[in-house]
Amino acid sequence: MLLEVKNLSIYYYTLTGVVKGAEGVSFSIDRGEWVTFVGESGSGKSTVAHAIMNIVPSPGRIVSGEVVFQDRDLLKLSKEELREIRGKEISMIFQDPMTSLDPLRKVGDQVIEVMTVHGIPEEEARERAKELLEKVNLPPDRLDYYPHQLSGGQRQRISIAMAMAFNPKLLIADEPTTALDVIVQDSIMDLIEALKAEGTSIYFVTHDISLAAERSDKIAVMYAGKLVEFGTVEQILENPLHPYTKALIEAVPDLWKEGKVRAIPGYPPDLRNPPSGCRFHPRCPLAKAGLCDAEEPEFEEVEKGHYVACHFPGGWRG
Ligand SMILES: Nc1ncnc2c1ncn2[C@@H]1O[C@H](COP(=O)(O)OP(=O)(O)OP(=O)(O)O)[C@@H](O)[C@H]1O
Ligand SMILES: [Mg+2]
Known part of the structure; x- marks a missing residue:
């Protein structure tokens, strides 16, 4: 297991309270496996992604848990040890590439720096930077541009080039294509897939469960800071067990056989004060008073590799 x-x-x-951004999340990613995290806005997908890299921004804090990457708990490493791993063994593409690019420096210097901080000589890094740009379909002269001289899609390709500098063992891609048009989106998905083909594991985040279906091996469904279901793409799409997963699938027209689109009624809860018991119970058609609002369901394996946290998994079938 890689992670x-x-x-x-x-x-x-x-200042207004403790927001439980993610709670009791457990899962694993194998070598070369693509796992896509889905769930409504605010469900904790980015929070978990940042925690894996141990870069949760203030006022956030990791309050419990382990992140075991190649048999080492990343949360116990020193800053120095983490620096060795970040950018080399684990790299990240952010939703907004401007968060990872310095607006005041040429992109080439930034791509080169990813390599020189890990001990690659400057000249070699410069050559490699040109190759990386070619890989992401950008002409090498773009290395002399500043981030603002590039389009959003080009900037995102620069951040992918940086992420590819070392063939990372794990790539975390947090909604890398949300701001881009469909053609550019496809080309970026192809680049991530090419990395996977070379053995990189992928933690991918999207709102769009249909985008998840196309390329990934597994899907992780988050709701209100909890991981509620995890399994292979087939298990999740053909045999969803959590009512929230079923609702997410029904909200996508193409995926649902009858072609009906049904929005999920209600709103995700305020995570300063999440609902008791199962956090989904106020919106759940199956919720049973005295159980779902009182007892938190365990996250359990119900068939091989298929986990769910629900008192009535698949319960709508009667
Ligand atoms: N810096 C922060 N300060 C306070 N609360 C935060 C902060 N960042 C995230 N949160 C809260 O933590 C919860 C999880 O947020 P997170 O950003 O992980 O969700 P997400 O699933 O990535 O959502 P989105 O799809 O909108 O990116 C939310 O309730 C959010 O309001
Ligand atoms: Mg997010």
Whole structure:
């Protein structure tokens, strides 16, 4: 197993209360496996992604859990040890490439720096930077541009080039294509897929479960800071067990046989004060008073590799 996340919880200590951004999240990613995280806005997909890299921004704090990457708990490493791993063994593409690019420096210097901080000589890094740009379909002269001279899609390709500098073992891609048109989106998905073909594991985040279906091996469904279902793409799409997963699938027209689009009624909860018991119970058609609002369901394996946290998994079937 490349990555094992165990019982990970992250809280944000804000002035108006403690936001339980993610709680008790456990899953694993095998070598060369693509796992896509889906769930409504605010469900904790980015929080978990940042926690894996141990870069949860203030006022957030990892309050419990382990992130075991190649048999080492990343949360126990020193800053120096983490620096060795970040950018080389684990790299990240952010939703907005401007968060990872310095607006005041030429992109070439930034691509080169990813390599020189890990000990590659400057000249060699410069050559390699040109090759990387070619790989992401950008002419090498773009190395002399500043980030603002490039389009959004080009900037995103630069950040992918940076992420590819070392053939990372794990790539975390947090909604890397949301701001881009469909053609550019496809080309970026192709680049991520090419990395996977070379053995990189992928933690991918999207709102769009249909985008998840196309390329990934597994799907992880988050709701209100909890991982509620995890399994292969087939298990999740053909045999969803959590009512929230079923609702997400029904909200996509193409995926649902009858072609009906049904929005999920209600709103995700305020994570300063999440609902008791199962966090989905106020919106759940199956919720049973005295159970679902009182007892938190365990996250359990119900068939090989298929996990769900629900008192009535698949319960709509009667
Ligand atoms: N810096 C922060 N300060 C306070 N609360 C935060 C902060 N960042 C995230 N949160 C809260 O943590 C919860 C999880 O947020 P997160 O950003 O992980 O969700 P997400 O699933 O990535 O959502 P999106 O799809 O909108 O990117 C939300 O309730 C959010 O309001
Ligand atoms: Mg996010």
